[in-house]
Amino acid sequence: MDGMFDPSRRNSGDGPGRALPRVDGLAKVTGSAPYAGDFALPDMLYGVVVSSRIARGRITGYDLDAALAVPGVERIYTCLDRPRMPASAHRWRDMVGPPGRPFRPLYDTRILYAGQPVALVIAREFEIARDAAARVGVRYEAEAHATKLERYLDQAYVPPKKREGIPPPAEPRGDAERAFAEADCRIVGEYVSPAEYHNPIELFGSLAWWEGGQLKVYDKTQGAAATAQYLASVFGLGVDEVQVTSPFVGGAFGSALRPQYQLFLAAMAARDLDAPVRVQLTRPQMFSFGYRPRTRQRVGIGTDASGSLRAITHDAIAGTSVFEDYQEAVVNWAGKLYACDNVRTGYELVKLNLYSPQDTRAPGAALGLYALEAAIDEMAHASGVDPVAFRLANDSDRDRDMDLPYTSKALRSALEQGAAAFGWNERSPTPRGTRDGHTLIGHGMASGVWDAMQMQASAVATLRADGRLEVGSATADMGTGMYTVMVQVAADTLGLPAARITARLGDSSLPMAPLAGGSWSAASVGAAVENATLALATKLHAIAARLPDSAFVGSRFDQVAFEDGELRLRAAPERAIRLEALLAASGDDAITATAKAAPDPASQKRWARNTHGAQFVEVGVDEELGVVQVRRVVAAIAAGRIINPLTARSQIIGGVVMGIGMALHEEAMLDDRLGRMVNRNLGEYHVPAHADIPPIEVIFVDEPDPEVNQLGVKGLGEIGIVGTAAAVANAIFNATGRRVRELPITLDKLI
């Protein structure tokens, strides 16, 4: 913005590539960004949910007198006393629900899991509702429950109906069992990981009200449009009769991909009582819905004498609910990541009296790459090959499962640059080889992989008379940086500074966007914003070309440029018109264009699309006490084009922190006798504290990729966590000589 015109420059400087501080940062740190639970309406009522204490059985009755006697209580809904609701499962489907019958809050007396909502208390004040909720008596007839995965492994089954959008295990290639048996060197490892809950800091809450037959909602959601569709289906409305607003989301990690029960309950009560109703969940109730399921994995690997992979088997058994077959791609990565002719994978479920699991940051891959990359480390160690060299030697330049080349795969660069930055070659390859007093120091690494997906999305762009641009799409920003990405893409196309652009999202009345998950939002919504702003640019050029005495008369679109708030002729940049002047000349208050963007189906068939990473971790382990301290991390990421180095780095750091938590801290403690988790708070459900997190160096390796999608971006939401837990576990092995194959690696497993 120095005023100098550079004909080679196509943007204002705030476009992709610039480390623009996130545009919503000030609002967030000053507390002015409103989250779902911050909205209030006059005469709003408050709902508090009562949760089931048993895991399986039947409600035989309620004792409501004490609760109803609390002054200010308006109504108590129970499964015996609630408005009509649809029975049919298809009416309750949401965008990402797995096969089965979606949960219906307060539908009937059957208890399917502990924590199930069994009553909703509505009162004039939140405190009154909470008080009365504590006084609601529920009588149960308990039945024997099944909650501990290990007790029912003999009942594991292959899910008969596949979950849409989730690939089942790939067809076997070669003969993995035989190749394994014939391998020169082999290892088998069993890896166990506990249930993990998302625990975003913002608790789930919804405010619903009905206005002229329309349902309006403030919700915590990763997809306002998907939530609106769900509500329309459940309440028998047209999609245009529901408006869902969710401008800010205080972390989600997948937990807000599906509508949670407080949303339906708020809308149900609001309609029944003809008043705005807010239902806010508590921290313990954050353990009453989706989570990353407890999973047991078995990985077998065989190599020939030179350390080349000959066989991989990868099998997983995970828990699911009794009402849905939740599925994720746990075992689908070995065949992609590595060059190996004999691969066989398997994935089975066990029905438990718990709520359905739910996509949790890097669903499937966080689990699968933990086991796979820990096993690869075991294999490299057993065959006497350096773990980085082992991965480089067995790298595949094709997705062997799909038998397609990659649009790009700079994993080798990530491995090499990560190793160089980390000083990998200075590590002792021998376990227990480095020590500082009582502290054994170890170094470990792992590769990561995730999909680089694009979904169809739409966006709108509007230029106003004051020269401000607004772009909008019904996507979400859970801290991912989506607001900033939208602004930067628009800044690029229309040559405007970020300060003159406003992004809008989290509103179902905006153009359709997919759920914000899967790391696809930057590619999908970014492309839609680019197309919408390009469409707007075309309109602006057309206006310019129609102006009398305009330099643009007769010009083609490819002969002009949008730069520094002006439309310019490329050949004669001094022949320019400011966008405000163009708008004034048009006679309109605003000019709007809407566009969609979709993946190119031909390209999707020809190429595999993945993002990759390499994680390097140094740990210190106290030899006597088992205390583990992660001392430093280098995360080298190959994710195509980086739109914003600042928010991109934050995404990776966040993923790495979660990966450290997965390795060392997170564990929902199940009491199988009670059939429920017993550490349902952030004091006892441990996520990393600041003291647990060392300096994290993030490297984005160069990976130009015009083929992957129109922006060349691959997405960053997931890749930071993938492989991190394995890298920590591998570093602990290098430090101590001990393979701990059950997460989290707490000190009792090391003493």
Place this chain on the structure above:
Amino acid sequence: MRSFGYARAGSLAEAIAARAAGATPIAGGTNLIDLMKLDVARPDRLLDLNGLDLRGIEIGPEGARIGALVSNADLAAHQQIAARYPLLASALLAGATGQLRNAATTGGNLMQRTRCYYFNEADTPCNKRSPGAGCVAIGGVTRIHAILGASEHCIAVHPSDMCVALAALDAQVIAEGPAGERAIPASAFHRLPGDTPERDNTLGDDEIITAVTLPAEGFADHYSYLKLRDRLSYAFALVSVAAALRIEDGRIAEARLALGGVAHKPWRDQEAEAALIGREPTRAAFADAAAIVLAPARAQGSGPEGNAFKIDLARRAIIRAFDQAARRTPQSQTHKQVA
């Protein structure tokens, strides 16, 4: 959380009278409010002590007197406390988080309830919540539970770090009631569960804690507070050790040892301390002391859900903490690597 009454105490006499009449004192509220939200604590009336003049710290040659309302943060940061009683400052800094320490008070820290997953689950049987209801923790997930002094009625542990240091330092809890002021030795303030686990401590139902006093000896030369937990900050102790030594002519002249996270109270063992007197400060001597302390230790269960590991962990932690104390390399609470 249920509705409750609230009153602010204008004077100590007023506070004592209100407490005797059944009001529940609140100071920082960092524990009580949580328990109220979980419907574990259901006080009818809260008595806010924050208006009382109990915020002074006095230090002289004969010892120190710490007002009950001094915050954990202020106490830890007090220069003379940190210099004369670094074991106490270190234990305070090992506890909770900066935000919690800003709100938590000296008296409130003494009065915090318990650490047990099941105590927090208001709809499960718990003798501490509902005497006679039974203990559902026994036979459950007991990884965090007691290895010393538990009973068939309760296996919960006391969560405090500060109180472990107070027990080791021979502090006294000053309480005032209708009959006047009395001093309770810190190691006798908390109690074992026995068959009345609903009683955490020996404070009378009509008494208010006004201060904590410390004797002159602060063991500033040889001390360490070593806390082992499931993450490096903001987690309760699986095992913590307050270790202090007075070393004369290369031999131990006086020793103090208290454990946290292992029992219903800070666990002080004077027999183990006595066994160290006259010995050289070696790992072998510390191992002998650890063996004495842990001789009565009993696990609730083995495997990842049990707490058998805590016995061995405590042994190792005792040796290390004494070793740190002897070498004058006390455990840092800012740099988390164990020295």
